Amino acid sequence: MKFEVTEHPNPTSGERIAEILQNPGFGTNFTDHTTVVDWSADAGWQDARIEPYGPITLDPAASVLHYASEIFEGMKAYLHADGSVYTFRPFANAARMNASARRMALPEIDEELFVQSLEVLVAKDKAWVPASDGEALYLRPFMFGTEAFLGVRPSQTVTYRVIASPAGNFFGGELKPVKIWVSRDYVRAAPGGTGAAKTGGNYAGSLAAQAQAAEKGCQQVLFLDPLHENAIEELGGMNVFLVTNDGCLLTPELTGTILEGVTRSSIIQLAKDRGLTVEERRVGLEEWAKGAADGTIVEAFACGTAAVVTPIGELLDGDQTITMTGDFSTTLALREELLGIQTGKVEDRHGWLHKL
Numbered sequence: 001m002k003f004e005v006t007e008h009p010n011p012t013s014g015e016r017i018a019e020i021l022q023n024p025g026f027g028t029n030f031t032d033h034t035t036v037v038d039w040s041a042d043a044g045w046q047d048a049r050i051e052p053y054g055p056i057t058l059d060p061a062a063s064v065l066h067y068a069s070e071i072f073e074g075m076k077a078y079l080h081a082d083g084s085v086y087t088f089r090p091f092a093n094a095a096r097m098n099a100s101a102r103r104m105a106l107p108e109i110d111e112e113l114f115v116q117s118l119e120v121l122v123a124k125d126k127a128w129v130p131a132s133d134g135e136a137l138y139l140r141p142f143m144f145g146t147e148a149f150l151g152v153r154p155s156q157t158v159t160y161r162v163i164a165s166p167a168g169n170f171f172g173g174e175l176k177p178v179k180i181w182v183s184r185d186y187v188r189a190a191p192g193g194t195g196a197a198k199t200g201g202n203y204a205g206s207l208a209a210q211a212q213a214a215e216k217g218c219q220q221v222l223f224l225d226p227l228h229e230n231a232i233e234e235l236g237g238m239n240v241f242l243v244t245n246d247g248c249l250l251t252p253e254l255t256g257t258i259l260e261g262v263t264r265s266s267i268i269q270l271a272k273d274r275g276l277t278v279e280e281r282r283v284g285l286e287e288w289a290k291g292a293a294d295g296t297i298v299e300a301f302a303c304g305t306a307a308v309v310t311p312i313g314e315l316l317d318g319d320q321t322i323t324m325t326g327d328f329s330t331t332l333a334l335r336e337e338l339l340g341i342q343t344g345k346v347e348d349r350h351g352w353l354h355k356l
């Protein structure tokens with residue numbers, strides 16, 4: 001599809017971009033442009049364009065504002081040493097966006113159009129891609145219902161957009177092990193619900209638990225599945241892995257209540273490539289606590305596009321603390337290899353990179 005381009009009338013100066021890239025933080029600065037493609041039940045996807053970044057005008061009755069008709073993706077663009085920019089497994093994100101769209105009664109988008117929407121935006125705002133280690137341009141494709149209608153049914157008009165934001169460490173500052181709060185008051189998802197969809201409501205529903213976590217000095221919250229003996233599910237915004245003392249990775253299986261992370265599946269592949277055993281199965285919180293205490297579970301980490309691979313140092317469950325005693329060597333080796341592939345320093349043997 002051809003994208004019409006409207007240039008930003010007052011683009012950010014090179015000096016200001018350099019200042020932002022000195023310390024990008026996470027999710028607070030946005031590039032000058034945004035990709036937009038509109039959809040209507042009558043005409044399908046149409047009117048693809050690049051616009052200056054700015055506020056969106058919405059009808060107060062728009063479907064997204066009342067019935068949370070919204071899905072999104074998280075991806076990154078990485079600057080390689082030769083000046084070219086790549087993204088990572090974009091067709092996997094396109095497929096996941098379409099799985100979310102089916103669950104949330106939003107229209108599927110052609111995978112090629114999804115990838116093209118990233119290509120055109122990064123081509124326009126390439127100056128915003130950070131060059132430092134561990135930093136990248138975070139890409140946020142999202143789609144929402146715009147129809148002004150208070151009857152409850154799928155929106156007949158939808159908009160798809162991509163915004164981009166230079167990103168450093170999601171948890172701020174230097175990489176260090178994070179503390180996780182076990183949510184006993186709230187669950188994230190239930191069988192048949194929307195847990196596997198990347199939809200804003202899942203994140204809105206996690207915020208009260210996340211606020212409790214913050215009160216306890218924790219950076220993320222861990223949700224459990226009380227229907228299955230408190231099996232661990234996922235964190236507020238990322239998947240979770242454990243590492244045993246005999247080099248096995250444990251991660252919750254995809255039961256339909258957790259998100260199928262692209263980072264999660266990449267880590268599983270990289271671990272298998274190293275000869276590690278990966279068990280995707282139900283892991284009870286009790287198994288984690290016992291394993292940490294008797295030294296059979298030594299490392300834990302969070303993973304996602306934003307979090308990359310972040311060691312988990314402690315888990316707080318009420319007044320009990322589960323402490324990971326390992327040296328995080330497996331966690332950090334997997335992180336290093338994943339980032340190495342993404343930034344072009346390690347051979348891309350699975351063909352995961354896509355040039356933008």
Ligand code: COI
Nearest residue numbers: 074075237304305306307
């Ligand atoms: C991502 O990892 O890209 C996400 O969408 C999660 C969010 C917590 C930033």
